[in-house]
Amino acid sequence: MGASQSSAELKTAEATIKRLERELKAASSAFANKENSLKSLTEELTNAKSKLESATATLEASQKKISEVPRLELALKEIRSAAEIERAKARHAESELFRTRDELEKKTGEAKFVQPVRGMNEAVNLVVTANRAIATEERHPIFGRLLHDFGYKKLYVSDPGTLWSGTALWEKQRAFRED
DSSP, X not given: OHHXXXXXXXXHHHHHHHHHHHHHHHHHHHHHHHHHHHHHHHHHHHHHHHHHHHHHHHHHHHHHHHHHHHHHHHHHHXXXXXXXXXXXXXXXXXXXXXXXXXXXXXXXXXXXXXOSSTTHHHHHHHHHHHHHHTOOSSEETTTEEEEEEOSSOEEEEOOHHHHHHXXXXXXXXXXXXXX
């Protein structure tokens, strides 16, 4: 009986070993699957961390830009107010130029009666200079704004005072009688 009992124990032990080997293989396979799952989860975690870092950097840059908005708005307001001041100065200077041109035309006209020859070129030059300074469109310094160029002839809109004070042709071609 000793041999049959040891043979039965041996068979039981062999069956237990086979069962344990199968369980070991299954456990090894499950472990390998879990290990692969762990690797993929680790990679996903690494990708998520890099995306989070990128999003954090973008957020910080956006917050920095947002923090600059009030300063930029203030600078824009200052620039607009400075531009408005400059426009006001330009309007004032333009009105002064117009006023000066009108005074020059008046004085030039008066000078024609008092001293027709002497000082005429200076007066004409002053009127021409004033008209050139305020020219905003195509203008002739004496004849005024060009209405149309026919090629062989040009048509101007002239201010009579400027035309009269800026040209000597009226005195040379017309006789002036004070009566």
